[in-house]
Amino acid sequence: MLSIHRLGIGPAIVLVMLIMIVVTRAEAQAPSNAWPMYRGDAAGTGVSGGNLPPRLFEQWRHRERGIQFQSSASICNGVVYIGGSTGKLLALELATGKLRWQTQLAGGITAAPICHQDRLLIGDLAGEFHCLDATTGRPLWSLTTGGEIAAGPAMRDGQVLFGSQDKWLYCVAADTGELKWKLEFDDQIRCCPAIVERFALVSGCDASLHVIDLTLGQTKVKVPLDGPTGATPAVVGETAFLGTAGGALYGVDWRKGTVRWTRRMAIGTPGFRGSVAANKELVVAGGRNGRIVALAAESGDVRWTFVARERVDASPVIVNDRVFVGSADGRLYELHLLTGSKLNEFDLGSPISGSAAVVSNWLVVATENGRVYGFGANR
Numbered sequence: 017m018l019s020i021h022r023l024g025i026g027p028a029i030v031l032v033m034l035i036m037i038v039v040t041r042a043e044a045q046a047p048s049n050a051w052p053m054y055r056g057d058a059a060g061t062g063v064s065g066g067n068l069p070p071r072l073f074e075q076w077r078h079r080e081r082g083i084q085f086q087s088s089a090s091i092c093n094g095v096v097y098i099g100g101s102t103g104k105l106l107a108l109e110l111a112t113g114k115l116r117w118q119t120q121l122a123g124g125i126t127a128a129p130i131c132h133q134d135r136l137l138i139g140d141l142a143g144e145f146h147c148l149d150a151t152t153g154r155p156l157w158s159l160t161t162g163g164e165i166a167a168g169p170a171m172r173d174g175q176v177l178f179g180s181q182d183k184w185l186y187c188v189a190a191d192t193g194e195l196k197w198k199l200e201f202d203d204q205i206r207c208c209p210a211i212v213e214r215f216a217l218v219s220g221c222d223a224s225l226h227v228i229d230l231t232l233g234q235t236k237v238k239v240p241l242d243g244p245t246g247a248t249p250a251v252v253g254e255t256a257f258l259g260t261a262g263g264a265l266y267g268v269d270w271r272k273g274t275v276r277w278t279r280r281m282a283i284g285t286p287g288f289r290g291s292v293a294a295n296k297e298l299v300v301a302g303g304r305n306g307r308i309v310a311l312a313a314e315s316g317d318v319r320w321t322f323v324a325r326e327r328v329d330a331s332p333v334i335v336n337d338r339v340f341v342g343s344a345d346g347r348l349y350e351l352h353l354l355t356g357s358k359l360n361e362f363d364l365g366s367p368i369s370g371s372a373a374v375v376s377n378w379l380v381v382a383t384e385n386g387r388v389y390g391f392g393a394n395r
Contacts, residue, residue: 048064049376053168055210062250063335083102085383085387086126087370091380093150094111097150098388101124110378122142130168130171136150139178143161143165163181167208174189174191176189197233199233199234201222202224203220203221205218205221207247214231215227217270218249219246220244222244224241247288250294255268255270256268258292263303265278265279265281265299288301289329295313296313299313302329302332306323306326306327307323308332326343330370335379337352338351342364347361348362364381365385367384
């Protein structure tokens with residue numbers, strides 16, 4: 017055996033190296049047991065750290081009459097939380113789909129809630145932002161804004177951040193509802209903020225990507241885009257990825273405030289409504305022209321294209337080497353991440369607007385005809 021002293025490496029350094037190796041391997045293999053917010057993580061990547069069975073089967077479905085689900089679910093502590101068009105917020109058991117509790121909010125819900133400790137925070141289309149007990153659904157506090165709250169909130173250091181169509185970005189204490197600060201934009205805010213370090217990245221209907229210093233509540237960088245967007249930026253390292261209603265996909269250096277690349281789609285493309293999913297290699301986006309595309313994260317070059325039967329407003333989710341994305345054709349598509357080849361499709365019979373939520377061994381998705389589905393391994 018080669019001596020560490022002959023290599024000139026001290027025992028302390030070796031110990032640190034071994035710890036780093038163990039931690040790296042644990043992080044690469046450990047499944048994620050929570051999808052606590054829209055896009056799964058604070059950076060908005062839409063990438064799951066969990067593992068799914070090689071083949072998925074429907075395990076349960078929950079039906080609500082007279083309601084549409086256009087939002088994504090959040091999953092925490094074995095419970096699925098999702099809201100619908102009538103303002104009804106549901107808590108379902110992940111393992112069975114059985115109803116734990118339900119509560120009625122002031123307006124319709126198109127956003128995913130965020131789980132914070134034992135609380136649930138969510139906005140509605142009546143402009144009310146709510147904090148509820150996650151175990152019972154009991155209301156704890158609320159705050160009124162001047163416009164619809166169409167997107168989910170983000171969290172940093174016990175403060176919750178969310179945008180409203182009244183053109184203001186709000187920063188509120190999650191425990192008390194106390195307003196810490198608010199920042200006015202030039203137009204509506206319809207995205208969930210992405211959080212990186214002490215910064216929030218917010219894209220808006222003012223056709224700009226804003227980088228907000230959360231310690232000051234002020235804009236640090238503002239990057240012009242080709243059109244308005246309600247997409248949540250997906251941040252990987254120094255680059256933020258997003259699409260616009262103008263039909264372009266962007267890779268933006270968010271620290272410098274410069275555009276690294278732009279991929280413009282064909283003339284007449286209806287653009288992008290959903291958010292992208294991104295890792296270090298690929299950016300996957302679904303367009304209103306029915307095309308799902310994967311671009312090289314470094315250059316924006318097209319790697320593959322898959323054509324669905326109708327528009328794709330739902331945001332893709334990456335799970336290891338697979339991509340899951342719903343379409344207005346009522347199908348949940350399972351594609352190979354590297355090639356775009358179709359591995360499977362699930363015909364759910366109604367348009368899918370919200371993205372899937374993924375935890376270890378489970379995928380949850382909802383449809384516009386009032387159904388929530390839980391997919392897992394065949395029993």
